[in-house]
Amino acid sequence: MKNLLLAVCTSFLFLACDKVKMDVKTTKSEEWKPVDSATATKAWMDFATPGEMHKMLAKSDGAWSGANTMWMENGGKPMTSTSEVSNKMIFDGRYQVSEHKGNFMGMPFEGMSITGYDNAKKKFVSNWIDNMGTGIMNMEGEWNASSKSIEFKGKMTDPARPGRDCDIREVFTFVDDNTQKLEMYGPDSKTGKEFKTMEIKFTRNK
Template structure:
């Protein structure tokens, strides 16, 4: 409060001096000041007490059962992949090798996939975590077939054992940002199924990719 009072006092003193020197111009100056006056900033929100802030931070940083679900997929996997370039088109098939590991004290899962896709060497890296604040799974994906980062968020469906992700990605062919949807289903501890959906030329959703993962023994 003291910091606010001092500038206001100085402004009042300056206005007083102007009135003494040019009394006739005072109303004009006042009008100009009124027009240029900016709105006062919104009052700051009350901060939680120290104990509450410490608890909030601890809750945010502590891995839970959702992170444990990701940790169950640690290890080496083989992925049988199919990709569809257009609705109704025959799929391109390939096989990828994938290594899953947990990072930063079990807070994030990192997956590194390698193989050949459409006769080209392919490498991609994903990170998946569970945001304790959002109560959602969050993921990123990068690969050597683009220069952007795909971000998605998803919720866990315990009935189907599926994480349902949604997000946006750039379609390199059209340079347009499009909606993307992914389902990641845990069939059992050694078999997972990932299915991705994109937007077709007619604006409707269609299946663009499917990967059936099998854990290496």
Template sequence: MTAAGVVLLFAAACNSEKKESVGDSTAVDTSVTTTDTVTKPVDSAAMMKAWEAYMKPGNEHQMLSKSVGNWEVEISFYAPDGTIASTSSGIKAETKMIFGGRYLHSNYKGNMDGMPFEGMNTLAFDNSRKVYISTWIDNMGTGLMYAEGNYLESKKQMTFKGTATDAASGKQIPFREVFTMIDDNHQLMEMYDTKDGKESKTMSIKLVKI
């Protein structure tokens, strides 16, 4: 049981006790009394069981762990016409499972267009909501990219949808990310933005395990 789970159980128990105490009869006059409805106590055993299921790593987390290791990274950006505008190679990624095998965490370091580059990606599977979650931050901005999606075993592919900040307009731009685990040593991430109702490929990341 995590500290957060203990806090939630304690809060629920306290809340239940408060609700039960409200049920005392209160005299309004010599002939009329009112009684508040008593809320049933929280089933702490059921809450404990649900929380244990929520925190336990499963098959989905085992699948994520296959990406653990060191990777050589090549990042390409695409022009509006679909051609490659620039490519940066020599970037390294160190990927590991953290917090007892619950999250896949990757650190990227290298140079991009002659500038130092650092990025951080976290992949998760939410046991309760049954969705995969991806977050990304880097030193090329001050925002955080957040996306949710699913995994298709037949294609070894994860598809995410989310939003990212367009620095030029300050608006949130919808994006789609396709992450393909080609084999144990090769992966491909492709990013597509949607502007004015039209989707276009903006970036690809090739990863080769070293």
């Protein structure tokens, strides 16, 4: 029944997209190319079906404790804190929701991310929101099998420079089944050069 419903939905989306008039200028490489309904339906089925990367994410489900280290500027004094994280796969194993709770400079901190693996892009995708901002951070990441890590790259709002974003980078390493490490990099406020802004070592609660 699920497959039938998905096939009907994807066929509808294909027909709907085919009828849309795109009022934009495109280059030759971006020109719309017609796709037959059978090919489109199979592509949507492949796109919607969780795979090995989703199973890998699911192994992180559960409760974790974080040991956090942050730097406000390159070479600055590190600030340490602790946090608690709860991971849970949703939508039949397609995405993982992570809820973070802790403290930052004596203030309560809450954050949430949604991470998935985009079968069409062959990349991990992630976004982040928290109670210390009003923007949404979006990133895409490549899997590195040799280091068992995902390197995410993206943009986030730079509140000190209104109307502008800044480049960010994260390296998330699956050390083992019970240990993970997140390293975040961003621009130094004085020089604009990249430096490590945060490191979190996650340990699975037993």
